[in-house]
Amino acid sequence: MLQHFHILTLTHRNAKLKEIGELVTAFEGQDGLRDRLTRLREEGMVEEVFYASTCNRLLLLFTTDRSVDDDFKRNLLTEPIEGLQRLRHLSGLRAIKHLYEVAGSIDSLVVGERQILGQLRECQERCREWRLIGDDLRIITNQAVLAAKDIYANTRIGEKSVSVVSLSMQELQRYAPSRKSRILLVGAGQTNVLVTKFLRKQGYSNVTVANRTPERARQLAAGFENGQAIRLDELHTYTGGFDVLFVCTAASEATVTPERFAALLAGESPVGKIVVDLGVPADVAEETVRGYDFTYISIEHLRSLAEENMDFRRREIEVAQSIIARHLTETETIYQTRLIERAMSEVPQRIKQIRHTAVNKIFRKELADLDPETRELMDRMMLYMEKRCIGIPMQAAREAVVR
Known part of the structure; x- marks a missing residue:
């Protein structure tokens, strides 16, 4: 269900800061970030894409059904950059979990660094304005923000200065x-x-x-x-x-x-x-x-x-991980519900078409013989049934997901 979510990332954990900087420059140089990300969509490499960079991290979150292999990495940029092959790949729940860890500053160079959440929200807004984020990444990035806020509110990970x-x-x-x-x-x-x-x-x-x-x-x-x-x-x-x-x-x-x-x-x-x-x-x-x-x-x-103080913050990571685990479960439920809503989005129109066909074709002659009051009553009854028929399957589907 979530396997089409992917992250490619280069961080302080697997690269030198100079290497990260070179790759960030390759993506953002000459104010070309928007064009480079848009090209990925236009060429069918990704469906939606979110890009974020800090002084010690580059992160690409995207959706695709393509294989994310070495060729995929090489094609992220039109010019060859050695750092592309060093990008770490995560998919499915592992990718989403990593995003939540980044937003909650668990994976930061300085654990508990609140600035990272603000930076991610700015990147989210920028990619949304560029029309690079659709319904899927909207759900995941919004949930990442909620998970991070939960961590900051219910752990002491941001306490005790490390500066x-x-x-x-x-x-x-x-x-x-x-x-x-x-x-x-x-x-x-x-x-x-x-x-x-x-x-x-x-x-x-x-x-x-x-x-x-x-x-x-x-x-x-x-x-x-x-x-x-x-x-x-x-x-x-x-x-x-x-x-x-x-x-x-x-x-x-x-x-x-x-x-x-x-x-x-x-x-x-x-x-x-x-x-x-x-x-x-x-x-x-x-x-x-x-x-x-x-x-x-x-x-x-x-x-x-x-x-x-950093040791104190690190001890809070275990509590933060339990919060992330709960948010991952909620994310799966939310996403399943959204898939059902998408699948059933045509139901109202289909029911309206059935009603229109019944009134104007199948039972047109019988309805024409009815007096105005009876015809009005029939219209009200059919409109009521139409609304009920739309709501019942939607509610049943949501309850099935929750169960």
């Missing part, structure tokens, strides 16, 4: 620094970009950003009421002091040496200062940590917390 930046902010809040604290950010890479988002959300305004590229520092500092930007090589003359120091650079050696730390203190005591080190390798020298009395939040500590 190092988010955890660093949680750790910072444990020490309750004032919103007027002087915050110094050393480095303006992607990690510290995320840090600034958290700082703005928490209402901090006194932020100084130091970076090798001044323009980049100015961009981050501009988001704060009292934001300032300085060059990284100006740190040794910086006299503004700090209450909280975030440091994350691409340097191969420690940036915050004992000498530099002493300069950054600007004559103030280290006691009560908070230093958050997000660098890999560490940006704060061990000698600095040993030589001064301050609160140190290290990347290793944050990674340890992240792994503990």
Whole structure:
């Protein structure tokens, strides 16, 4: 019944992110995704198709009665791409189960990552607008959304942060620094970009950003009421002091040496200062940590917390799988019911045709001899029976499916 549903997918589990990116580019390059997917339908390879991609996944969900073999994979694109042969194939209930696992973030690189559901819904809407999704995939993708919502509502799979930046902010809040604290950010890479988002959300305004590229520092500092930007090589003359120091650079050696730390203190005591080190390798020298009395939040500590939280999320997978199993059973029932509705969609018209033939051909002469009142009564009786004859088999079929 469901064997014509298929998934071809390439994920972080069976390919490098670079390989996934190359395949995504092959499908989406030059804004040609719609044309490439439409071609699959026009050439009869698929009946309906749904396409989704993320930074670590490419997924094609489609319906077809054709054999999904190596030739099928090669013909997905007009140009030869090595990654096509690495696409993993799932069919029937296994394909649908995989889609539900993806939507529920069970199969994600980061278990419990809620963003994946939003991404799938955007892809669903796009494919619907392109008229690539019909009745079959509408049912399955809608059920995937319901299954995912059920998982998020009835498990703890999305609890406990696994983001190092988010955890660093949680750790910072444990020490309750004032919103007027002087915050110094050393480095303006992607990690510290995320840090600034958290700082703005928490209402901090006194932020100084130091970076090798001044323009980049100015961009981050501009988001704060009292934001300032300085060059990284100006740190040794910086006299503004700090209450909280975030440091994350691409340097191969420690940036915050004992000498530099002493300069950054600007004559103030280290006691009560908070230093958050997000660098890999560490940006704060061990000698600095040993030589001064301050609160140190290290990347290793944050990674340890992240792994503990990820283990917590993974333990919720068993509960999530039971929810998916229930939704798969419901999906089979819903799809069976829909097949019957399709098969019986012509019943009302057939019954109307029978009534028309009876009135206008078979019993035309007999009805013509009836008086108007009797004729009207006969019409009402036949209309009533017509409606009942339409409803009874539909209801009986639905009850049979449920049983």
